[in-house]
Amino acid sequence: MQQKEDQIQIAVALYNAQVLLPEEERLCIDNIAKSFSIPYMTLHNRISGTHNNHDTAARHLQLLTNEEETSLVDYIKRMSLSGNPPPVRTIRELACVIQQNRLDYDPIFNPPPPPVSSKWINRFRKRHPEVQTAWSRALNTCRVKGTAPEKLAPFYAELGILMEKNQYLPSNIHNS
Structure with missing residues (x-):
């Protein structure tokens, strides 16, 4: 998936780099799309700026906002640094x-939000790879090494x- 995204970005950069060329020497979007094996409309939408990437397009479906997730990640990091992930x-x-x-x-005017499922935690980890799960070791060993x-x-x-x-x-x- 990332390789396809890289190909699209290179194709967009190639199209934009042609600005300095005379009109008759420029490649059209269709030719660039074919040479990179990208659908014409995908490249056209990227160049025209009407494309939203998946993260932006699906943001309204996330259970937590980006700010809320950032706060949760900060909390996890603080707890992990203290030795209590x-x-x-x-x-x-x-x-x-x-x-x-x-x-x-507002519970009166809005229906309750969907519950946070076990699948949510996997998607959360994908969005925030800096938060990793690790097995805890025995407390005495941690104290000595920590x-x-x-x-x-x-x-x-x-x-x-x-x-x-x-x-x-x-x-x-x-206790300081």
């Missing part, structure tokens, strides 16, 4: 909570960013 069940439950607590959700400075540095870097971003006061941090 959330299980898949928890991620699905959080997605349900986010979905039901939307500001624009106390090395190079292991703790990302956690404290993320903590520093959160403290600056949210302006937490040192007096509000317990």
Whole structure:
């Protein structure tokens, strides 16, 4: 699929690069499409700007908005850095909570949103490959290996960013 997308982008670039050529020397869309084995309408729509890629076209079908998914990914990363990655069940439950607590959700005028299925988590992982599932190890082994400075540095870097971003006061941090 990616190879086909790359071919389309190259074909569009070739068509756009012909602007400097005289009119009679330019290749038409049909010839370019045939040489790259791309359907004429696909190339025509890309060149004219009327094409939406699949992610954009299907965005309204997603259970969570891009901003909500980004927040969920940030949460997963923070929990993983602290050594407590959330299980898949928890991620699905959080997605349900986010979905039901939307500001624009009104149970009186709108039907309830569809439930977050087990298939959703697989699509979520495809959209966010930086979030990976891993088996947990025994806690004692993790504690021994996890106390090395190079292991703790990302956690404290993320903590520093959160403290600056949210302006937490040192007096509000317990057990420090």
